[in-house]
Amino acid sequence: MINKCLFPAAGYGTRFLPATKAVPKEMLPILNKPLLQYGVEEALSAGINNMAIVTGRGKRAIEDHFDNASELESQLRGTSKEHYLDDIKSVIEKSTFTYIRQTQMLGLGHAILTGETLIGEEPFAVILADDLCIDGDINLLSKMIKIYEKYQCSVIAIEEIPFTQTEKYGVISGDLIDGTNDTYRVTNMFEKPKSHDLIEFVEDRVNPNYASSFMAIAGRYILTPDIFDILKKIKPGKNGEIQITDALLFQANQGKVIAYKFKGKRFDCGSVEGYIKAINYFAKKQELLK
Ligand code: UTP
Numbered sequence: 524m525i526n527k528c529l530f531p532a533a534g535y536g537t538r539f540l541p542a543t544k545a546v547p548k549e550m551l552p553i554l555n556k557p558l559l560q561y562g563v564e565e566a567l568s569a570g571i572n573n574m575a576i577v578t579g580r581g582k583r584a585i586e587d588h589f590d591n592a593s594e595l596e597s598q599l600r601g602t603s604k605e606h607y608l609d610d611i612k613s614v615i616e617k618s619t620f621t622y623i624r625q626t627q628m629l630g631l632g633h634a635i636l637t638g639e640t641l642i643g644e645e646p647f648a649v650i651l652a653d654d655l656c657i658d659g660d661i662n663l664l665s666k667m668i669k670i671y672e673k674y675q676c677s678v679i680a681i682e683e684i685p686f687t688q689t690e691k692y693g694v695i696s697g698d699l700i701d702g703t704n705d706t707y708r709v710t711n712m713f714e715k716p717k718s719h720d721l722i723e724f725v726e727d728r729v730n731p732n733y734a735s736s737f738m739a740i741a742g743r744y745i746l747t748p749d750i751f752d753i754l755k756k757i758k759p760g761k762n763g764e765i766q767i768t769d770a771l772l773f774q775a776n777q778g779k780v781i782a783y784k785f786k787g788k789r790f791d792c793g794s795v796e797g798y799i800k801a802i803n804y805f806a807k808k809q810e811l812l813k
Contacts, residue, residue: 525668525745526573528566528648529641531634532559533579533625536653538794547582548793549652553801554809558792559585560614562652567617569664571648574620575641577634589620630764635746636754644748646671651742655801656680658787663743667783670706671745676779677771679709680743682789689718691791692739693768697782709780712740714761714768738782740768741789750774 536548543551549559563574578585588611596612599605625637635649648664656663667678684692693714697707713721721737744767753770760766774780790804791797806812 525569525571525646525648525671527575527642527645528563528569528571528573528650528664529635529638530559530562530574530576530650530652531625531631531638532582532585532652533577533628533634533637534631534793535628536793539798545581547578547585549582550584550588551792551798553655553792553798554805554811556610557588558655559652560588560611561655562650563589563614563618565656565662565664566648566650567614568662569648569668571664572618574618575638575647576620576622577625577638578622579625579628586620586622589615589618591615629759630762630766632754632757632765632767632770635767636751636765639751642748642751646745646747649742649744649746653791653793654742655790655792656741656743656785656787657789657804658785663785663787666785667743667745670781670783674781675747676781677747677750677774678745678781678783679771680741681707681738681782681784682741683784684737684739686718686737689713689721689737689739690715693766693771694721694737694739695782696738700781705784705786707738707782707784708778709771709775709782712768712772712775712780714766738784740782741785747774747779 532549536543539548550557576585621641623637623641625634663680667680670678681695693712694716695709696711697709700706700708750770753773754765757769760769771780790801792801
């Protein structure tokens, strides 16, 4: 069983400055709902109620969002506007939130390690809320939990990306697991590689169309708790940060990382371009755009 979901949300969000100078990136809205609430709702619909959030300086809006607002509630009670609070109140009722602050932003791996005291010795999910994932009818995290239950090791979500964009992502190679067409045992991982450094991928078995695309890690993980000890041991990697990709590579070398190629859409809402695409997608879905 996966009982807890960790949300690393301490990053500076530099690609979205100046908006993220005082507003946490994870609180940027897609229509009227902040990114982090989409993530929490995804965890809830995968059966997880325990939300462990790694925050940092200037991120108090996150805690306030997932708390009661008695003054506002009593102001709206009995008025025609009361229903505007229904969704968030239901999320708060169903979830337990715990928080810890990352005091130095030393990378995603370090943020995950900071969450260790909230997670303990159990497998857990990780959602990067700025990576908004829509997986058709099936909830992506639920699908990944099923894969975890079968293979009992770490599971990552992957998607195809253009050859020209490898420098933005963790890129993987792996072997398709017999009897599936979307599940791979990971054999190698690279953090934000230059595409011309990926010559080895010519032999890549994940993606026969290697010339035009690669497989990149999306912001959803199921991690086994041994990841914490690995994170404590590894040295800073790309950009001097503690990289989760380096820790996962350690597990992958023991055959203990499965990658699931999901079929839905992913919006990188940490970039202005991805954010606009996400807003357009949801606005069209709700028929707000003609
Ligand atoms: P990103 O690299 O997308 O976030 O990390 P960032 O560093 O805030 O973005 P830019 O590059 O400066 O624009 C992915 C996730 O990991 C969290 C971020 O908050 C984001 O949700 N993160 C990253 C941390 O919690 N701590 C860190 O030290 C780094």
